[in-house]
Amino acid sequence: MVLSKQDYQLIAEIQDGLPLSSRPYTEIGDRLGLSEQQVIERIGALQESGVIKRMGIVVRHHELGYTANAMVVWDVPDDQVDAVGEQLGSQPCVTLCYQRPRKLPQWPYNLFCMIHGQQRERVLDHINRIVESQGLQQIPRKILFSGKRYKQRGAKYQ
Amino acid sequence: MSSIARQIRRSVQQKQSAQRINLNDLEKRLLDAFQRGLPLSPTPYRDMAETLGTSEALVLKILKRLQNLGVISRIGPVFKPKRIGASTLAAMSVPPEKLDQVASVISSYHEVNHNYERENIYNLWFVVTAPSSTRLGEVLSEMEQVTGYPILNLPLIKQHHIDLGFPLWC
Numbered sequence: 001m002v003l004s005k006q007d008y009q010l011i012a013e014i015q016d017g018l019p020l021s022s023r024p025y026t027e028i029g030d031r032l033g034l035s036e037q038q039v040i041e042r043i044g045a046l047q048e049s050g051v052i053k054r055m056g057i058v059v060r061h062h063e064l065g066y067t068a069n070a071m072v073v074w075d076v077p078d079d080q081v082d083a084v085g086e087q088l089g090s091q092p093c094v095t096l097c098y099q100r101p102r103k104l105p106q107w108p109y110n111l112f113c114m115i116h117g118q119q120r121e122r123v124l125d126h127i128n129r130i131v132e133s134q135g136l137q138q139i140p141r142k143i144l145f146s147g148k149r150y151k152q153r154g155a156k157y158q
Numbered sequence: 159m160s161s162i163a164r165q166i167r168r169s170v171q172q173k174q175s176a177q178r179i180n181l182n183d184l185e186k187r188l189l190d191a192f193q194r195g196l197p198l199s200p201t202p203y204r205d206m207a208e209t210l211g212t213s214e215a216l217v218l219k220i221l222k223r224l225q226n227l228g229v230i231s232r233i234g235p236v237f238k239p240k241r242i243g244a245s246t247l248a249a250m251s252v253p254p255e256k257l258d259q260v261a262s263v264i265s266s267y268h269e270v271n272h273n274y275e276r277e278n279i280y281n282l283w284f285v286v287t288a289p290s291s292t293r294l295g296e297v298l299s300e301m302e303q304v305t306g307y308p309i310l311n312l313p314l315i316k317q318h319h320i321d322l323g324f325p326l327w328c
Contacts, residue, residue, distance in 0.1 A: 011235075011237075014234050014235055015234065015235065015237075016232060016234070017231075017232030017233050017234040018196075018202075018232075018233050018234050020203070020218050020221055020222055020225070020233070021218075022201060022203065022204065022214065022218075023200055023201065024202065024203075025200060025202075026200070036200055040198050040199070040200070043198060043235075044198050046235075047198075050238050051237065051238060052235040052236070052237060052238070053236055053237065053238040054193070054194035054195075054235070054236050054323065055194070055195075055196040055198070055234065055235050055236075056192050056193045056194040056195060056196045056233070056236075056323060057188070057189055057192050057193050057196075057221070057230055057233050057323075058193070058230065058231045058232050058233070058234065058236060059189055059193060059229065059230060059231075059323070059324060060228055060229055060230065060231050061324060063179055063227065063228045063229045064179060064181070064229060064326070065179075066324075066328070069274075071276060071283070082316070082318075085316065085318030086318055088318065088319075089317075089318035089319035090319070092325070092328070093324075093325070093328035094319060095319070095324055096319055097317070097318040097319040098247075098314055098315075098316070098317055098318065098319075099314075099315040099316040099317075099318065100247065100312040100313065100314060100315055101312060101313070101315060103310055103311075103312070106310070107249075107280070107310055107312075111318075112247075112312075113319070116324065116328060117328055126328075142278070144276040144277055144278045144283075145276065145277050146274045146275065146276050146277075147274070147275030147276065147277065147281075148258075148261070148274070148275040149273075149274055149275075150261040150262070150264070150265045150273040150274065150275070150284075151264075151265040151270060151271065151272060151273035151284075152271070152272050152273075152274075153231065153271050153272075
């Protein structure tokens with residue numbers, strides 16, 4: 001999908017969140033010279049084309065006690081990476097699952113998934129359950145828990 | 159230490175000492191129901207309230223409260239990576255005693271939206287987003303020059319999960 005100048009303006013208006021008022025799309029339209037209906041239709045089109053993958057409440061789990069955040073990285077043979085990626089990506093509590101390039105020799109891992117929980121031990125148990133239930137015992141993996149969060153906010157595109 | 163480094167360190171400490179926030183039943187239902195699928199109707203908050211059997215005023219009050227507490231970052235879009243501009247996951251291996259200082263340099267770039275310490279030889283992990291891949295490359299090289307540490311550049315090849323938000327029972 002090719003984005004117009006107007007699409008970029010709309011994205012700039014909504015990327016920090018919708019107004020918390022009864023008619024948020026009217027407010028956004030007023031700032032851009034668009035009608036409420038045009039804003040709704042355009043956001044719908046951006047969702048349908050996949051530019052926006054979801055619209056909703058963006059929760060910061062850390063503040064709710066989800067402080068154990070594990071990035072699990074796997075060294076999956078290239079011919080299995082799609083299948084293992086789909087397997088892991090559909091497991092409960094796995095919030096992200098991405099294939100990325102290896103950087104040999106220092107970085108052999110090509111699949112990354114994120115698992116959050118309230119306690120480190122529970123996250124480790126959960127990872128072990130996934131490994132066993134999905135038969136992934138033979139795939140080398142490393143678990144990188146997060147320490148300090150130096151910065152966290154939504155991506156900016158403008 | 160520079161004043162920006164002090165500010166960042168202070169904000170990190172404040173966040174880490176923050177009390178865990180407990181949600182009531184309605185708040186939990188709201189967060190579980192609407193991490194995706196925000197109604198695209200003229201009155202989204204009234205529609206959310208109707209689904210939950212409550213009032214628009216209460217939904218707005220809860221959302222404002224949770225936003226002020228930092229539990230919600232926004233009500234709005236999550237963009238699919240790689241569709242607008244260019245982005246990558248980057249990692250650095252930094253001596254522990256220099257980590258805070260290097261992290262504050264990295265965080266000071268407005269192209270960086272996530273920056274975390276992780277338990278590994280590569281102990282600093284951050285996401286860099288730029289309007290173009292050329293600009294992204296420039297930012298990464300500048301970071302290497304300014305900090306003196308090489309970057310492991312790990313751009314997305316393929317996404318395998320379906321982003322459904324995050325159920326609160328995990």
